[in-house]
Amino acid sequence: MAEAIIGGLISRNIVSPHSITAANLQDQLRLEYIEETYKVNVQSDRLEAVKEADIIILAMKPKNLHDAIAHIKPVLTNDQLVVSVIAGIPTSLIEEELGAPIPVIRTMPNTSAKVGESASAICRGAYATDAHLATVETLFRAIGSVSLVKEEQMDAVTGVAGSGPAYFYYMIEAMEKAACEAGLSEEQAHELVTQTVVGVGKRLQNTKKSPSELYQEVMSPGGTTEAGIHTLRDHSFQQTVQSAVGKAVHRSKELGQVLSKN
Numbered sequence: 001m002a003e004a005i006i007g008g009l010i011s012r013n014i015v016s017p018h019s020i021t022a023a024n025l026q027d028q029l030r031l032e033y034i035e036e037t038y039k040v041n042v043q044s045d046r047l048e049a050v051k052e053a054d055i056i057i058l059a060m061k062p063k064n065l066h067d068a069i070a071h072i073k074p075v076l077t078n079d080q081l082v083v084s085v086i087a088g089i090p091t092s093l094i095e096e097e098l099g100a101p102i103p104v105i106r107t108m109p110n111t112s113a114k115v116g117e118s119a120s121a122i123c124r125g126a127y128a129t130d131a132h133l134a135t136v137e138t139l140f141r142a143i144g145s146v147s148l149v150k151e152e153q154m155d156a157v158t159g160v161a162g163s164g165p166a167y168f169y170y171m172i173e174a175m176e177k178a179a180c181e182a183g184l185s186e187e188q189a190h191e192l193v194t195q196t197v198v199g200v201g202k203r204l205q206n207t208k209k210s211p212s213e214l215y216q217e218v219m220s221p222g223g224t225t226e227a228g229i230h231t232l233r234d235h236s237f238q239q240t241v242q243s244a245v246g247k248a249v250h251r252s253k254e255l256g257q258v259l260s261k262n
Ligand SMILES: NC(=O)C1=CN([C@@H]2O[C@H](COP(=O)(O)OP(=O)(O)OC[C@H]3O[C@@H](n4cnc5c(N)ncnc54)[C@H](OP(=O)(O)O)[C@@H]3O)[C@@H](O)[C@H]2O)C=CC1
Pocket: 001, 002, 023, 024, 025, 026, 027, 028, 030, 046, 059, 060, 061, 062, 064, 067, 068, 069, 085, 086, 087, 088, 108, 109, 110, 111, 162, 163
């Protein structure tokens, strides 16, 4: 996710590569790849990276948060801003781990950040001001859209938009497989399915019609789409999708609860 943010920020020329420093836990090869690909600074000493920074973006897995904060805490000051992209983790928990009134902004971007098309949401913790929120909004606008939400809405955002790209890629994989089974080459399948998805996204952004109106527009009575949609309906496709999103939202809540208890 951090790579997607770096890629998005740089491709939009919002932040110069020289003002970004990437650090990780131990994967030196990965740091070298990031340095070479994005021409950003890399730092294998996390403390050095954090000391120099105005904004620290935490992009480790939830299970690594405790150790990550414990390590950098000694060099953090209240003048810095901590931004989290970590799923499920409330700002209150991060503030507690920090043990000081350091401003925290919680965000939930998605991997479409890499092409400047993330659907991100942000909210602020107890010590963050509107100015901090505005700073992060500006940064995240460089990687797509930004919704200001209440913190209690963040788990919903995570299940829908954070995880969202994966649901579509999963479906796209199935459509491409079906296309090949029906006689298209892998290349043809990929090109046709990709453009179909791009078209759907653009259409959604440019119409007031509901999704229901839009799929009905494609369906001719007794035609091909009806045959396909009826099969999806017979296999409870929409209930399955609703249940998948519901599970992801639940998992986001769970991630926060599990860490809060430890
Ligand atoms: N993937 C996605 O689509 C999205 C992910 N997120 C959130 O982003 C976070 C990262 O996910 P993702 O990018 O998929 O995971 P990755 O495993 O790809 O990246 C995690 C990174 O964290 C680094 N790391 C681990 N421990 C520490 C530490 N103590 N200090 C500094 N860096 C550390 C790892 O370094 P090393 O490799 O050296 O161990 C690695 O670079 C998660 O919290 C996730 O919830 C949010 C939105 C979308």
